[in-house]
Amino acid sequence: MSDRIFGAVGLCLALFYAWATLQIQESFLSDAVGPKTFPLVIAVILGLSSLAILLKPDPDPVWPGLARLAEILAAAVVMILYAEFLPIAGFLIATAFAAAYLTWRLGTRPLQSLVVGVATSIGIYVIFKLVLGLSLASGPFGF
Amino acid sequence: MDTLISLADGFQTALTFENLLLALLGTFLGTMMGALPGLGPSNGVAILIPLAFTLGLGATPSLILLTSVYYGAMYGGRISSILLNIPGDEPAMMTCLDGYPMAKKGMAGEALSLSGIASFVGAFIATWGLILLAPQLVKFALLFGPAEYFALFALAFATLGGVSSTNQAKSAFAAMLGLGLAVIGVDTQTGVPRLTFGEVHLYDGLDFLVAIVGLFALSEVFIFLEHRHGESSASGAKVSVGRLTPPWKMVKETTPTMLRSSFLGFIAGVLPGAGASLGSFISYSMEKKLVDRKGTFGTGDPRGVAAPEAGNNAAAGGALVPMLALGVPGSGTTAVLLAVLLSLNITPGPLLFQNNPDVVWGLIAALFIANFMLLAMNIPMVGLFTRVLMIPPRILMPIVAMVSFVGIYGISGSSFDLLVMIGFGLMGWVLRKLDVPLVPIILGTLLGNTMENNLRRAVTISNGDYSVLVGSPLAIGLWTVAIVGFILPLFLGRFVKARMHARRDDEGSIAD
Numbered sequence: 001m002s003d004r005i006f007g008a009v010g011l012c013l014a015l016f017y018a019w020a021t022l023q024i025q026e027s028f029l030s031d032a033v034g035p036k037t038f039p040l041v042i043a044v045i046l047g048l049s050s051l052a053i054l055l056k057p058d059p060d061p062v063w064p065g066l067a068r069l070a071e072i073l074a075a076a077v078v079m080i081l082y083a084e085f086l087p088i089a090g091f092l093i094a095t096a097f098a099a100a101y102l103t104w105r106l107g108t109r110p111l112q113s114l115v116v117g118v119a120t121s122i123g124i125y126v127i128f129k130l131v132l133g134l135s136l137a138s139g140p141f142g143f
Numbered sequence: 144m145d146t147l148i149s150l151a152d153g154f155q156t157a158l159t160f161e162n163l164l165l166a167l168l169g170t171f172l173g174t175m176m177g178a179l180p181g182l183g184p185s186n187g188v189a190i191l192i193p194l195a196f197t198l199g200l201g202a203t204p205s206l207i208l209l210t211s212v213y214y215g216a217m218y219g220g221r222i223s224s225i226l227l228n229i230p231g232d233e234p235a236m237m238t239c240l241d242g243y244p245m246a247k248k249g250m251a252g253e254a255l256s257l258s259g260i261a262s263f264v265g266a267f268i269a270t271w272g273l274i275l276l277a278p279q280l281v282k283f284a285l286l287f288g289p290a291e292y293f294a295l296f297a298l299a300f301a302t303l304g305g306v307s308s309t310n311q312a313k314s315a316f317a318a319m320l321g322l323g324l325a326v327i328g329v330d331t332q333t334g335v336p337r338l339t340f341g342e343v344h345l346y347d348g349l350d351f352l353v354a355i356v357g358l359f360a361l362s363e364v365f366i367f368l369e370h371r372h373g374e375s376s377a378s379g380a381k382v383s384v385g386r387l388t389p390p391w392k393m394v395k396e397t398t399p400t401m402l403r404s405s406f407l408g409f410i411a412g413v414l415p416g417a418g419a420s421l422g423s424f425i426s427y428s429m430e431k432k433l434v435d436r437k438g439t440f441g442t443g444d445p446r447g448v449a450a451p452e453a454g455n456n457a458a459a460g461g462a463l464v465p466m467l468a469l470g471v472p473g474s475g476t477t478a479v480l481l482a483v484l485l486s487l488n489i490t491p492g493p494l495l496f497q498n499n500p501d502v503v504w505g506l507i508a509a510l511f512i513a514n515f516m517l518l519a520m521n522i523p524m525v526g527l528f529t530r531v532l533m534i535p536p537r538i539l540m541p542i543v544a545m546v547s548f549v550g551i552y553g554i555s556g557s558s559f560d561l562l563v564m565i566g567f568g569l570m571g572w573v574l575r576k577l578d579v580p581l582v583p584i585i586l587g588t589l590l591g592n593t594m595e596n597n598l599r600r601a602v603t604i605s606n607g608d609y610s611v612l613v614g615s616p617l618a619i620g621l622w623t624v625a626i627v628g629f630i631l632p633l634f635l636g637r638f639v640k641a642r643m644h645a646r647r648d649d650e651g652s653i654a655d
Binding site: 002003006010017020021024025026027029030031032033034035037038039042043045046048049050052053056058061063064068071072075076079080082083084086087091095098099102103105106107108116117120121123124128132133134135136137 | 194197198309310312313315316319320322323326330332333334335336337338340361364365367368369371536537538540541542544545546548549552553556558561562565568569572576577578594595598599602603606607
């Protein structure tokens with residue numbers, strides 16, 4: 001079943017891709033092939049392979065339960081927040097929170113995760129910023 | 144003779160203090176990443192690329208660092224295979240079969256040191272193979288025009304799926320997805336934006352480094368979250384090593400095995416789409432057929448440890464040949480290495496050997512040096528790496544995620560790239576669940592623009608006549624191999640793949 005859905009999604013993607021390709025504004029100065037040919041070929045093969053997946057699906061993979069799925073989405077949300085807050089809060093604070101969250105969700109006890117998070121953040125800061133001289137995001141406090 | 148002179152020049156490049164230090168660091172990190180289940184050569188190299196950039200390393204030093212990691216990971220994978228029966232990375236899968244039984248018999252130290260020697264032999268022979276074969280391939284590649292290059296890229300995509308996936312349709316899907324992503328951005332020939340939907344960030348195209356780190360490194364974090372696999376694999380098992388030198392007799396017995404496997408592994412590595420996993424698989428299978436008269440393979444036969452280790456290290460070297468000589472990588476990790484070259488504005492392929500001989504030969508010399516370092520590191524100091532296995536993923540995986548973020552942010556300093564990377568991480572997780580190989584996606588994003596440019600150049604030169612694509616015997620030959628390479632696995636591949644896939648689950652998609 002998973003593969004049938006996957007194939008259908010792939011087919012939609014191929015159609016969308018072909019449509020988006022046809023929207024490309026062609027310049028009056030174009031080479032013999034033009035900017036549309038290659039993406040159109042891609043869309044066709046993408047569609048054909050999606051069709052093959054749809055018609056001849058593999059056995060279903062083992063999908064995680066709803067709780068695990070929520071876990072993955074929550075982690076993704078935390079990462080997105082991390083990406084957004086990194087320039088605002090600065091590297092040390094943002095990273096400590098994100099690392100603490102991830103290690104907590106992977107099964108560390110809450111208090112210990114906080115310690116691990118802070119240690120990870122400081123460790124990376126020391127190695128990459130102080131030793132290697134990389135530029136990391138600096139927040140309002142300069143770190 | 145020319146080769147030896149070039150090699151001597153290469154040693155001059157490699158033997159600077161900085162490069163030696165980088166090789167040492169790379170081999171150490173690589174062995175560690177190889178040993179840790181969950182980090183393998185491709186994602187290990189992937190998270191280090193952005194760092195190599197932001198540190199402002201030049202082409203040769205970056206390549207030395209990253210290929211040392213690559214070779215190191217090939218050595219390191221065996222450690223957890225032997226001690227815990229869990230392959231540290233994909234190519235070390237076959238080492239479990241005889242390595243773990245040997246460890247159970249109390250011969251863990253012998254197995255580790257013997258496999259260290261086998262790895263050395265494999266890598267050493269493969270590096271010589273690289274020296275001898277790559278320049279020949281370059282001479283051949285000089286005959287290629289744009290049409291032939293276009294056919295060559297098609298060949299790479301067609302054959303890539305043959306081994307790396309159980310389903311050809313899925314590998315074709317992955318390749319097209321990658322090529323499709325490469326199209327995004329301003330068209331290089333006419334200057335019109337394509338598929339950008341007005342988003343200014345996309346005008347430059349997607350940065351393939353962002354895609355690579357997301358697909359390889361972040362998706363791994365999601366896999367661990369899914370299984371909540373946070374405890375260290377070694378926590379339950381008692382890791383005891385014992386004596387760290389193999390008896391001389393054992394080395395002598397396994398020497399023919401090592402030599403045969405190295406040779407076979409090297410060939411497997413050179414073939415497009417194969418890579419190190421196939422190298423260790425066919426080396427083990429062939430040795431089993433050839434010398435296993437008493438049926439001892441699978442019960443702790445030293446030859447069963449030496450064969451896959453020599454095979455996978457030789458294949459690692461072999462996979463560098465098409466990457467350097469043609470610019471077409473045959474495996475996941477070499478695709479990642481190609482990304483390094485492209486980002487450094489170096490075009491691999493025949494011109495690399497002419498324009499940047501210092502890069503090529505410096506790299507080759509560094510491979511020799513790294514190999515000796517690895518031998519020294521992996522026999523007397525192997526105890527250090529067995530301790531690495533005690534690091535629980537619940538601490539390791541957040542570090543991997545954070546280092547990925549640091550690296551990507553360090554390159555561009557934009558949150559947008561981080562968001563794209565998270566998107567790729569989630570996509571990678573879903574695709575891995577669906578058993579869609581990730582390597583063709585990476586290869587597609589890397590090669591898409593070159594492939595399209597070659598197509599357009601070929602057709603433009605012939606005034607819009609598309610028949611030029613099959614206009615020379617060479618091009619026709621390449622297309623034939625591509626078609627056969629795509630269709631043949633549909634019939635023949637099931638047997639080999641069923642056996643190779645027997646032991647892999649989520650790791651299969653990032654196979655090297």
